[in-house]
Amino acid sequence: MIEDFFQSDGFIIGYYILTVGASLLLVKETKKRIKDLRAGIDSIKYAPFAFGILFAYVFLAYDFVETIPFLNWSWLGYNIAFGPFADEGPLGIIPFVPLLIYMFIHINYVEELYFRKSKRMVVVWAFIHIAMGVKIHMAIILLPIGFLFKYIYDKKGINHSYAMHFATNILVVLTLFLSFI
Secondary structure, three states, X not given: OHHHHHHOXXXXXXXXXXXXXXHHOOHHHHHHXXXXXXXXXXXXXXXXXXXXXXXXXXXXXXXXHOOOOOOOOOOOOXXXXXXXXXXXXXXXXXXXXXXXXXXXXXXXXXXXXXXXXXXXXXXXXXXHHHHHOOOHHHHHHXXXXXXXXXXXXXXXXXXXXXXXXXXXXXXXXXXXXXXHO
16 A cells, blocks of 8 residues: 555655755756856766766676665665656656756756765765665665766866766766667
């Protein structure tokens, strides 16, 4: 009965609106965030490294890790960032892409601001993704990516790690979208 509630369209849409809607509170900062992205644009070239970690994981280990029940657990069953209808293919994702990109503009900056200050916070960042519906094994693979973002943060500053993080997420969304086509 409770599982039915958490899988209902109403709950899923409400949770998505709550999660993404938080970014709408930051609308006045959008212009500043875009300037921050421009300031760190040189580090977008490092995004393929972070994306490559995910890509290699998906092709080399994902199928095996999916068979391990504990690591395969997700409270929601999918990643809320891709929308509640991602399992319906491109038509389930397309309506959510503009909101997702807007959310990345704000959330990626906040993630870099708070979660790159220490190695411990990088670990917290990786596992907070579980609240977004990410499976445990996917949260674990975010650890090396988070440490890569931290390295750029430490060497070049927040705008560079922010731009790299944003570009990495855009690559993930593009890949997911293309996988449905």
